[in-house]
């Protein structure tokens with residue numbers, strides 16, 4: 001099998017490439033991006049004969065088409081702006097596809113996120129006709145969150161409410177970005193979406209503050225409404241299960257600081273004049289934030305005592321109904337920096353969560369354990385496929401827990 005990873009030396013793509021080369025069914029992993037030197041540096045560190053490098057700019061459609069022509073699968077671990085064109089190129093080439101996020105396509109940056117999802121799903125028949133699968137929305141969130149919702153939808157008769165929480169606690173002597181600060185802050189300043197009784201509504205960024213008690217060792221953390229794609233994805237897939245409400249909150253000790261930055265207008269995307277110069281505070285902020293670390297840099301920061309610890313957690317509270325009784329289920333997974341580095345040196349807890357969250361799906365697809373064809377978000381998988389996914393995650397150290405409360409009478 002030949003697998004191409006766009007953004008293969010990025011924060012999440014590097015984890016995927018590192019794990020994919022270990023798989024016996026994978027013959028070649030092509031690590032692609034715009035900067036061949038960065039790809040070569042990553043290849044030197046990985047030292048796998050299976051890893052090759054390629055210079056590709058996904059903004060050039062012909063370049064992208066050429067890249068996916070002779071591969072069995074292409075993974076977009078670069079940016080969601082290019083999902084749609086990569087999906088189309090894979091459908092043409094007869095290659096499986098995977099991505100790690102849903103967003104507005106570069107061709108139509110102003111469309112509603114729900115319409116962006118519809119455009120991806122419109123290619124469903126093209127993939128089915130060729131007997132191939134496009135695994136969309138993989139990773140931690142989206143990804144594991146959607147798998148949790150899928151499990152609830154299979155095991156409950158009705159699913160009424162889904163409340164997701166992403167909590168990250170970093171102990172470091174300097175600011176650390178665990179993923180693209182540009183994409184993170186785009187979500188930070190965007191109106192947060194919620195699904196209410198069949199409609200998508202918005203809430204102001206950082207609104208509806210809540211102090212939530214996470215499982216130990218995390219404890220109580222502040223949480224705020226946050227723009228995230230699962231709202232439209234779950235709103236689409238689980239509508240018929242009686243879904244009334246979906247929200248996503250971003251949590252953790254750094255969030256009040258992020259809120260202060262937002263409240264002060266320091267993340268304002270609209271340009272302001274400063275001493276006669278026009279500048280968008282958002283651009284300045286992103287420029288000042290550190291770039292995500294390479295695996296080599298993560299190892300170095302850990303060695304130097306700069307990056308001391310990280311605890312990442314994804315948690316989903318779901319209220320539904322089973323056999324006429326109201327049922328409350330909490331799904332969660334927690335990972336620390338030390339645990340992540342035990343499995344794969346050079347990862348942050350977040351990059352391991354995201355990269356392995358996606359790569360475990362890739363493995364199941366190439367092994368024939370995911371047989372659903374077409375354009376498939378985790379919500380569309382069968383119960384046995386989703387159980388196989390949780391099992392594979394657990395083998396790689398990501399244990400998804402389910403705590404269920406059912407009334408006795």
Ligand SMILES: NC(=O)c1ccc[n+]([C@@H]2O[C@H](COP(=O)([O-])OP(=O)(O)OC[C@H]3O[C@@H](n4cnc5c(N)ncnc54)[C@H](OP(=O)(O)O)[C@@H]3O)[C@@H](O)[C@H]2O)c1
Pocket residue numbers: 006007008009010011012013032033034035038056057058059076077078079080100101137138139140141142143178179180183292354
């Ligand atoms: N599902 C989840 O839980 C989750 C969590 C975090 C991130 N994500 C998603 O994962 C993706 C990657 O995020 P990241 O944090 O890994 O970002 P990152 O560290 O900035 O990596 C992005 C990679 O894409 C490459 N790239 C960017 N533009 C490109 C282009 N036009 N053509 C080819 N390669 C290009 C970059 O290399 P060059 O600049 O050298 O080309 C880089 O290697 C994003 O879509 C993000 O939304 C998902």
